[in-house]
Amino acid sequence: MAPYRLIIRKTGGPEVIEREELGPLTPGPGEVLVRHQAIGLNFIDTYYRSGLYPLSLPSGLGSEAAGVVEAAGEGSGFREGERVAYALGPPGAYATHRLVAADRLVRLPDDVDAETAAAVMLKGCTAEMLVERCAKVQAGDWVLVHAAAGGVGSLLVPWLKAVGAKVIAHAGSAEKAEIADALGADHSLHCPFEELADQVRALTGGAGVRSVLDGVGAASWAASLASLGRRGLMVTYGNASGPVPPFSPLELSRRGSLFVTRPTLGDYVATRAELEASAARLFEMLRSGAIQVQIGARFPLAHAAEAHRALEARKTTGSTLLIP
Numbered sequence: 001m002a003p004y005r006l007i008i009r010k011t012g013g014p015e016v017i018e019r020e021e022l023g024p025l026t027p028g029p030g031e032v033l034v035r036h037q038a039i040g041l042n043f044i045d046t047y048y049r050s051g052l053y054p055l056s057l058p059s060g061l062g063s064e065a066a067g068v069v070e071a072a073g074e075g076s077g078f079r080e081g082e083r084v085a086y087a088l089g090p091p092g093a094y095a096t097h098r099l100v101a102a103d104r105l106v107r108l109p110d111d112v113d114a115e116t117a118a119a120v121m122l123k124g125c126t127a128e129m130l131v132e133r134c135a136k137v138q139a140g141d142w143v144l145v146h147a148a149a150g151g152v153g154s155l156l157v158p159w160l161k162a163v164g165a166k167v168i169a170h171a172g173s174a175e176k177a178e179i180a181d182a183l184g185a186d187h188s189l190h191c192p193f194e195e196l197a198d199q200v201r202a203l204t205g206g207a208g209v210r211s212v213l214d215g216v217g218a219a220s221w222a223a224s225l226a227s228l229g230r231r232g233l234m235v236t237y238g239n240a241s242g243p244v245p246p247f248s249p250l251e252l253s254r255r256g257s258l259f260v261t262r263p264t265l266g267d268y269v270a271t272r273a274e275l276e277a278s279a280a281r282l283f284e285m286l287r288s289g290a291i292q293v294q295i296g297a298r299f300p301l302a303h304a305a306e307a308h309r310a311l312e313a314r315k316t317t318g319s320t321l322l323i324p
Contacts, residue, residue, distance in 0.1 A: 017304055040322075063089060123152045169183070170188075
């Protein structure tokens with residue numbers, strides 16, 4: 001099969017994803033040619049495809065993949081045959097082969113295979129960032145996790161338990177709440193958002209939680225704020241239901257001098273040292289068994305549109321992969 005990539009020439013639904021054949025790819029200085037073995041599907045991919053996050057068109061899609069170095073440019077520091085993965089950079093991972101900036105690549109340990117890496121690099125480094133460097137969760141903290149059976153949520157729950165937090169998981173159905181329960185959540189809820197804060201308050205003796213890790217966005221925003229205790233931290237890191245509504249800083253003071261942050265992983269792995277440290281911590285958590293990768297579905301790369309439909313319809317659990 002000839003090398004190819006998937007691109008979008010306009011924004012819209014999954015049907016705008018097109019296939020484009022690739023010509024010869026030769027890495028320049030500081031670049032590496034990677035033959036992909038597995039590609040991670042993430043909700044942010046749908047934001048780019050739909051136009052929620054603007055792109056210069058035409059554009060590739062996807063930010064995460066793992067594979068093997070086929071050629072290395074001068075000064076890259078890599079060599080042919082090395083196993084590598086990446087989780088950030090310009091969209092374009094939906095491809096059989098790709099030129100990647102060497103400073104965005106990490107070498108894979110022998111005990112991490114390509115599918116695991118593609119399933120976990122972006123979500124796992126995001127979980128590390130959210131728990132350990134953004135919310136700075138301490139043992140004993142109460143934390144509310146939304147979409148707890150999803151790709152990031154299914155890593156957040158056991159990661160939080162590993163650092164000693166008390167976890168209230170919220171999911172969209174009873175079945176997904178059971179998944180969160182199996183992941184180790186102290187309490188797994190699937191109530192309507194309108195009822196969530198009251199249940200959180202009841203579970204925390206009226207105090208509310210120290211932090212909320214919220215990748216849902218608009219639909220959960222009010223419930224998240226109402227679930228926080230005094231001086232609590234609202235971490236809104238995704239827009240699965242759309243962006244959060246405009247709000248006044250006065251609302252934060254009225255609810256108990258709350259904090260709000262909207263982190264992006266790129267700002268937490270901005271340097272080579274930060275990227276390697278985040279990946280090393282992720283691999284350590286995998287190796288210890290504290291977190292496990294749940295691959296809920298695999299789609300052929302050519303069927304990426306079908307995978308997007310499944311993701312947006314909330315029909316997926318854990319991580320979803322595209323296989324070239």
